[in-house]
Amino acid sequence: MEIGASVSSIDPAAAAASEDEAAAKREIESLLYEKRNTDGSLVGVAGSGPFRISEWEPGKHLALAANDDFSGGRPFVDAIEIDMGRSPRDRLVDLELGRVDLADVPAEDARQAASRGVRISASQPDQLIALVFLAGHPAAGDARLREAVSKSIDRGAIVNFILQKEGEPAGGLLPQWSSGTAFLFSTAADPARAKELRTQIGGSPEIRLGYDSGDALEESIADRIVVDARESGIVIATDASGSGAASSFSKDDARLVGLPMISPHPAVALANILGALSPLAGGDATAPPELDLPGQVYAAERAALDGFRVAPLVWVPRVYGLSDRVKDWQPPATGEALPLADVWLDASGTSAK
Amino acid sequence: MFTLALLVSVGVIVAGVTINARSAFDQLNGEHTDALVAQFQDEMGRRKTEAVDRVRGVADDQGTVSMALSLARPQADVSAYVGDAANVGKAHQLDFLDFIADDGSIISSQEWPARFGYKMTWVTQPQYWPSVGAFLTKLDTQDGPAIALLAVTPIRVGDKNLYVVGGERLGKEFLASLVLPEGMRALLYLNLDDSFQATDLMDNSGPVAQADPFTSTVNDERAQPSERTFTIPYSVEAGAAETFHALPLKGQDGQLLAVLLVGNSRHDLVVVERHIAVLGAAVAGGGLLLGLLLSWWAAARVTRPVTQLAAGAQRVSEGDLGSRVEVRGPAEMAQLARSFNRMTDQLNEQRERLVQAERVAAWRELARRLAHELKNPLFPLQTTVENLQRAKDHNPDQFEEVFRESTGILLSEIDNLKKIISRFSDFARMPQPELSAVNVNELARGTAKLFESQFSAVGRPPITSELHLDADLPAIQADSTLLRRALENLVLNAMDAMPGGGVLMLRSTPQDGGVHLEVSDTGTGLTPEECDRLFTPYYTTKQHGTGLGLAIVQSVVSDHGGRISVESEAGVGTSFHIFLPYKPPPRPADHAPSNGDGA
Numbered sequence: 001m002e003i004g005a006s007v008s009s010i011d012p013a014a015a016a017a018s019e020d021e022a023a024a025k026r027e028i029e030s031l032l033y034e035k036r037n038t039d040g041s042l043v044g045v046a047g048s049g050p051f052r053i054s055e056w057e058p059g060k061h062l063a064l065a066a067n068d069d070f071s072g073g074r075p076f077v078d079a080i081e082i083d084m085g086r087s088p089r090d091r092l093v094d095l096e097l098g099r100v101d102l103a104d105v106p107a108e109d110a111r112q113a114a115s116r117g118v119r120i121s122a123s124q125p126d127q128l129i130a131l132v133f134l135a136g137h138p139a140a141g142d143a144r145l146r147e148a149v150s151k152s153i154d155r156g157a158i159v160n161f162i163l164q165k166e167g168e169p170a171g172g173l174l175p176q177w178s179s180g181t182a183f184l185f186s187t188a189a190d191p192a193r194a195k196e197l198r199t200q201i202g203g204s205p206e207i208r209l210g211y212d213s214g215d216a217l218e219e220s221i222a223d224r225i226v227v228d229a230r231e232s233g234i235v236i237a238t239d240a241s242g243s244g245a246a247s248s249f250s251k252d253d254a255r256l257v258g259l260p261m262i263s264p265h266p267a268v269a270l271a272n273i274l275g276a277l278s279p280l281a282g283g284d285a286t287a288p289p290e291l292d293l294p295g296q297v298y299a300a301e302r303a304a305l306d307g308f309r310v311a312p313l314v315w316v317p318r319v320y321g322l323s324d325r326v327k328d329w330q331p332p333a334t335g336e337a338l339p340l341a342d343v344w345l346d347a348s349g350t351s352a353k
Numbered sequence: 354m355f356t357l358a359l360l361v362s363v364g365v366i367v368a369g370v371t372i373n374a375r376s377a378f379d380q381l382n383g384e385h386t387d388a389l390v391a392q393f394q395d396e397m398g399r400r401k402t403e404a405v406d407r408v409r410g411v412a413d414d415q416g417t418v419s420m421a422l423s424l425a426r427p428q429a430d431v432s433a434y435v436g437d438a439a440n441v442g443k444a445h446q447l448d449f450l451d452f453i454a455d456d457g458s459i460i461s462s463q464e465w466p467a468r469f470g471y472k473m474t475w476v477t478q479p480q481y482w483p484s485v486g487a488f489l490t491k492l493d494t495q496d497g498p499a500i501a502l503l504a505v506t507p508i509r510v511g512d513k514n515l516y517v518v519g520g521e522r523l524g525k526e527f528l529a530s531l532v533l534p535e536g537m538r539a540l541l542y543l544n545l546d547d548s549f550q551a552t553d554l555m556d557n558s559g560p561v562a563q564a565d566p567f568t569s570t571v572n573d574e575r576a577q578p579s580e581r582t583f584t585i586p587y588s589v590e591a592g593a594a595e596t597f598h599a600l601p602l603k604g605q606d607g608q609l610l611a612v613l614l615v616g617n618s619r620h621d622l623v624v625v626e627r628h629i630a631v632l633g634a635a636v637a638g639g640g641l642l643l644g645l646l647l648s649w650w651a652a653a654r655v656t657r658p659v660t661q662l663a664a665g666a667q668r669v670s671e672g673d674l675g676s677r678v679e680v681r682g683p684a685e686m687a688q689l690a691r692s693f694n695r696m697t698d699q700l701n702e703q704r705e706r707l708v709q710a711e712r713v714a715a716w717r718e719l720a721r722r723l724a725h726e727l728k729n730p731l732f733p734l735q736t737t738v739e740n741l742q743r744a745k746d747h748n749p750d751q752f753e754e755v756f757r758e759s760t761g762i763l764l765s766e767i768d769n770l771k772k773i774i775s776r777f778s779d780f781a782r783m784p785q786p787e788l789s790a791v792n793v794n795e796l797a798r799g800t801a802k803l804f805e806s807q808f809s810a811v812g813r814p815p816i817t818s819e820l821h822l823d824a825d826l827p828a829i830q831a832d833s834t835l836l837r838r839a840l841e842n843l844v845l846n847a848m849d850a851m852p853g854g855g856v857l858m859l860r861s862t863p864q865d866g867g868v869h870l871e872v873s874d875t876g877t878g879l880t881p882e883e884c885d886r887l888f889t890p891y892y893t894t895k896q897h898g899t900g901l902g903l904a905i906v907q908s909v910v911s912d913h914g915g916r917i918s919v920e921s922e923a924g925v926g927t928s929f930h931i932f933l934p935y936k937p938p939p940r941p942a943d944h945a946p947s948n949g950d951g952a
Contacts (some may be wrong), residue, residue, distance in 0.1 A: 111433070157470045161435040223467035223495065231471070 001101040002094060006059040006085040012042055018212065018224040019258040023127075024104075026262075028082070029335025031064060034071060038335070040262040040272065050075045050341035060084055076344035088216075091116060092321065093106075098267045101323040101345065108217055110319045111164035119322040125175055125315030126261040126334040128273065129221060131209075131254055133309050135282030139207050139253040145234070146308035149254075153225055153231040154189040158314050162220045166319060167185065170312035173259075173273050173301045178334075179266040179299045185312070186304065194232035210252030213240035218256045221313060255280065256313075263335040267291040274304055281309040317335035360637055367633030374625050381619040388597045389615050393539070393600075396530055397502075398523065401487035405504040406446050408519040412506040416439065417452070417517060425510035426456060428732040432459045437462040442519060449492060449501050451514035453477075460515075464494035476516045480733075482507055488611050489522060489602055491545070498545045500524075500602075500610050523602075523611060528557040536621055540597075540614040542571050549575075554614075562586065571612060574601055578609040584619070611615050643679060658686035661692055667848040674701045719890075727773070730766040737762045776901065786832030786912050788937065793829060793836075793868050794822040797859045800840045807848065814854025821860040826868055830936040831913050839909040842902045843872040843929050850876030867915070874928075879921040887919055914938045 005024035008017065012029060014021035030036055031051045034044030034259055047053070050070045055063035064080040086094075091103040095118050105120065114120045131149070133140035140146055155169035168175065171185030209225060211218040223240045227237045239252055259276055263267040271291055281304075291297055304310060322329055325345045332338050411417055420434050430730065431454060442450030442463035450463040457474040482505040492501040503520035521527075528539050540561060543553045549571050551564035561567075566585045573581070578601035587593040595616045608827040661678045668676035674697055680690040737759040744755035801818045808816040847857050855875035862869045879894070886892050888907040893900035906929075910917045914937035921927035 154470065160432040161469045164432060164435075220467065226495075227465070227467045229469065 001082045002086040002091045002100050003082060003084055004086060004088060006048075006103060007062070008059045010046070010053070010056070010062075012255065013155075018214065019260075020215070022082070023260055026260075027061065027332075027338050031080075031340060036335065036337070038268050039264045040266055040268075040335070049337075051080060053168045054079065059231060065258045070341070074273055076340040077340065092116075095119075095321040095323065098323055101326050102340075103321045105319045105321045107166040107319045108163050108204055108220070110166045113321060119323055119324060119326075121329060121331050122166060122317040122319045123331050124177055124264075124334055125317045126178075126264075127316040127318065128170055128173065128175075128259040128261070129218070129313045129316060130170070130173075130259060130277075131225065131255055131311040131313055132257050132277060132280045133254045133311075134252060134280055135309070137171065137253040139205050142201060142205075143308055145205060145207070146196045146311070148194040148201070148232060149225070149229055149234055149236070150195070150308050150311035151190040152194035152228045152234060153311065153313065154228050156189070157228075157314055158221055158224055162224060163219070163314060163316060164316060168314050168315040170250060173304060173310070173312055174266050174270055174297070175261075177299060178264055178269060179294075179301070181294070181301070184298070185301075189228065191232050194229075194234070198233040204235060205227060206237055207253045208239050208251060209236050209254045209256070210239045211256040212258075212318065215258070217316070218258070222256055256257050258316075261334050264333065266294070266297045269334075270297055270301060274300070277304070277310055284308045360641070363633050363637040363640065367629055370629050370633075371626050374629060375622060376543045378530055378619075378622040382596060385537055385617060386615045386889070387488060389462055389531065389533065389537060389539060390598070390613070393613055395616075396527070398785055400502055400527070400861075401504070404447075404487040404502050404520045405506075408450075408504040408517055409442055409446055411445050411447070411450065411519055412508050412517040414804065416441065417508065417515070420452065421508040421510045421515040424460070424515055425513045426933050434461050435572075436466065439466060447519040449494070449499075450517070450519040453763075455513040455515070455519055463519075464492065464499070467495065468493075470810070473518070476505060476518055477514075485605075488605050490604050491525065491608075491610055500543045500545070505653055512574070525555050525557050525559055526683040528555070531557070536618045538616045538618075540567075540616060542612040542614065544573075544575060544609050544611055547574075550903070561773045567614070570599060574599055574722050575609060577601060578612075592620040594619040594623075630744045638725065653687070653869070658683075662689060665693055665697070669697055669700065674704055697884055715795075723777075727770065730769045730773070733762055733766045737766075784835070786835050786909075788830045788832060790828040790837060791831040791833045792826075793831075793861050793933070794824075794826050795872055796833065796836055796840060797822060797861060797870065800837060800844055801857075801859060803841065804848070808857070814852070816848060816851055816854055817856045819858040821858065823862050826861050826863055827935065829868055829933055831933060832909075835909045835912070835931075839906040839931075840870075840872070842906050846902060847872060847874035847876065847927075850878075852876075855926070867932055870931045870933065872929045872931075873926060875926040878923040878924060878927055879919070884919050884921055888917070912937070923942060 003024050005018070005020040007025050007028060008014075010025065010028055010032065016025050029042060030049070032046045032049045032053070033042040034048040036042055047067065050067055050072065051064035052067050053062065055061065061084065062082040064082070066075045066078050068074050068138040082151065083100075087101070087256075088106050088109055091100070091105065092109065092113050094100040095103050095105075095113070096116065105118075107122070110120050131153070132148050151245075151336055153156045155171075159165060159167045159169055167292050168189035170182075171187040172179065172182045174182060176182035204287075207229075209222055210224045219238075219240065226236045226238060236254075241252070257276070257280065262272045263269050291300055305312070318332065320331075327344050327346055328339075330339050357531070363683050373831070393940070403561065416437065420437065423429055423433075424431060424909070425599055434452060438450045438452055440462035442448075447463070451473065452462075453458040453473050453476045454460050455477070457472045457477040459469050459471050459473055462468045485505070486503040487502050490501055490503055500523040501520045502523055503518055506517045508515045508517065523543070524541070526730070528541055531539050533539060540556050542556060545553050549568045552560050552776070554561045554564040554567055554571070566587060569580070570583050580601070581599050583594065584594055584596045587595065595618050597617075598615045600615070601609055601614040602613060604610045631906050658678070665676045665678040676697055678690045680687050741759045742756055743753075744752045797820060801820060808818055818913050844857065851857070851874050856873075858871070858873040860871040860873070862871075883894055888903050890901055890904040892904075893902075910931055910933070913933055915931060915933040917932075918930050919927060920930070
């Protein structure tokens with residue numbers, strides 16, 4: 001298996017340096033622990049899951065061996081070798097050449113990879129990419145300017161062209177398949193309204209938009225936002241920076257963030273997303289104490305978006321490339337571990353990782 | 354005048370040469386500018402052709418043709434081609450490449466990948482693109498606006514067009530391809546913004562460091578694009594100035610897109626002008642020096658004979674009648690020199706004749722005086738001897754008595770003759786003054802006192818003496834004995850001149866370098882002729898006298914380095930003026946080496 005992220009620690013208490021590392025770390029943890037609760041917490045100890053660590057080179061290589069004592073039954077595969085930090089191009093090449101059985105694939109590359117014959121599997125769109133106007137930054141202090149930026153963005157073009165149709169435009173903080181109310185949040189661009197708002201504001205404020213310098217998708221989306229905003233008379237300058245500590249983007253007025261759903265349950269997912277947004281967007285994105293009922297979820301979602309501090313952009317699926325040897329593969333459900341314990345490899349195929 | 358004429362001439366020549374040099378420099382610069390502009394236009398033409406060829410190459414590419422075919426189908430999915438432009442453009446060495454759909458929307462853009470979906474409607478304007486060729490235009494890119502040399506090639510499939518728009522950036526790389534003559538540079542101002550921006554002015558290495566001086570001219574070009582020439586001084590240093598020729602570069606619609614600025618440094622011209630100025634100054638200085646030398650030479654040529662004449666005249670006035678001057682120079686000066694020499698010759702002859710005449714006169718006077726002086730004692734001698742002869746012959750008895758009387762007379766006359774001979778001998782043996790400090794006033798008082806009894810002697814009219822002696826009269830170095838002798842002589846002469854009595858006045862006053870002593874009487878006076886010969890030895894106006902008294906006085910005064918003169922008016926009186934220096938000048942004999950015998 002090959003992944004793009006470099007996981008430096010598999011300790012659940014250790015913080016990840018990037019969103020990609022955090023996502024990869026979660027998937028590895030799911031293979032090592034017995035179970036993950038709906039709130040994201042892990043059950044059991046490391047090694048009580050379907051696999052245990054047999055070899056560990058932080059950030060580079062991880063070898064897992066099947067756990068014969070796993071309560072859910074021993075996995076079909078004896079071992080899994082995970083190479084980390086591989087570039088998208090290398091992962092695709094290795095897939096095409098049969099050097100690897102499984103690799104994560106950038107969603108924007110899925111269509112092209114599939115056109116070249118790579119077996120592609122995608123999850124539900126459960127990764128939200130949103131534009132967050134950072135609290136305390138004067139350039140993004142005017143709600144009309146934030147609304148104008150949000151209305152100027154052509155989310156459909158982002159999905160169709162940048163994501164190559166692998167994803168969905170996002171209007172709310174939960175996807176339609178999860179909340180069932182996403183259709184109530186408009187995803188259509190409204191450049192006329194954006195221009196009108198821009199005219200009301202006057203002056204020529206410039207917004208500094210930060211994104212993860214290691215994330216090609218975020219860079220493409222940021223560039224597109226610049227173009228859309230420019231058509232509405234709004235000046236946005238992009239700033240490639242790290243995705244970890246807030247100090248790395250302290251000069252930014254707004255930032256692109258990736259927000260994975262940790263659970264298919266709307267309340268759990270929304271609470272988690274709001275918990276991640278709150279430090280960036282401030283009070284508007286604070287989760288309310290009661291989120292049990294669907295109406296409460298929608299109200300909380302609406303409340304978080306009303307101030308235009310957060311502009312949801314697209315829902316992106318997790319995409320995997322598979323070799324033909326992999327059998328009984330099912331796309332991973334939101335919040336659940338990769339189904340590596342349930343797949344088996346066709347021995348007649350070429351040996352691969 | 355010569356200098357002024359020289360300076361004016363040099364100034365005119367320098368100005369003329371400078372103007373000609375400047376004109377030649379400007380002409381040369383103009384030719385270089387024209388050549389560089391032509392080179393730029395050739396390069397522009399070549400690159401236009403190249404852009405057309407490359408864009409056509411993209412259009413002919415199999416991938417592009419496939420794209421056109423795919424997009425011509427109903428419900429075509431353009432999103433699959435969103436990243437193609439960047440790859441294809443790079444492969445065809447294009448700075449800009451866009452694939453534009455039939456409706457003008459951008460399918461894929463190399464220079465601004467995120468701009469997909471937006472319209473580039475000017476591409477769809479009905480025109481025959483192959484005939485347009487490449488053209489300059491302003492193009493939006495991800496990094497901001499740029500000036501691009503673009504070409505458009507449409508690919509028609511069915512009733513739909515796929516437009517391939519590509520080209521290269523107009524910028525420093527374009528300038529780098531130009532071959533610049535030394536001292537020239539080419540700048541390019543890209544008219545990208547609403548006002549002059551220093552960063553939009555570049556040379557072949559990037560933005561120009563000193564862009565501000567171009568603000569005015571670029572703004573003029575923006576307002577009214579036209580070819581113009583202007584000079585930027587940069588600083589007070591003239592060599593830093595640069596002359597630019599501005600060539601506006603316009604787009605298809607006549608909009609000003611860029612300005613080519615071809616600059617010529619004026620450093621070489623300034624250097625040439627400085628050389629001319631330095632050379633002019635050197636010529637003027639040399640001419641000035643030459644003029645001064647010539648003037649000095651001409652003046653010396655004129656004044657030297659005059660100076661020589663003046664020096665000769667000075668020598669003549671000092672008594673050197675043998676002085677002669679060199680006969681040379683202009684004809685007039687030579688004539689003057691000859692006249693001067695002739696004059697000195699004549700003066701010499703006259704002096705010689707005068708000396709001889711005076712010498713003859715002196716000898717005659719001496720002979721007359723000697724004859725006179727000797728004749729007086731000789732007559733009694735002759736008479737006495739004749740008496741002795743007669744007494745012996747006729748009165749022998751009285752001979753003894755006559756003999757005694759006659760020998761007494763003979764001895765007396767012989768004694769008289771001895772005295773006469775002694776006086777002449779004394780004059781010939783005037784002693785040299787023995788110097789000591791002498792108070793002239795005391796000398797005058799002593800002399801007056803000596804003759805006081807004679808002034809009031811019984812039987813003759815009285816003579817009154819008056820002394821006007823300056824109390825502050827300094828002492829002089831003199832021989833008091835000789836001076837007293839000279840002064841007594843003058844007083845005796847004065848007494849002789851006043852047989853009827855009168856006033857004898859002695860006056861002393863200090864004079865420049867010595868003292869002045871005046872001895873005056875109120876006697877009968879002298880005629881001018883007598884005054885002229887008064888100091889001639891053996892000349893006298895008296896019945897009895899040797900004529901040596903005043904000659905001795907003059908000799909004494911002369912031996913003291915002084916001078917004596919006489920003023921007289923008949924019937925009024927006579928005044929003798931004596932000037933005596935504080936110290937007599939050394940006599941030649943005083944400095945002569947001693948012969949050792951002390952004689």
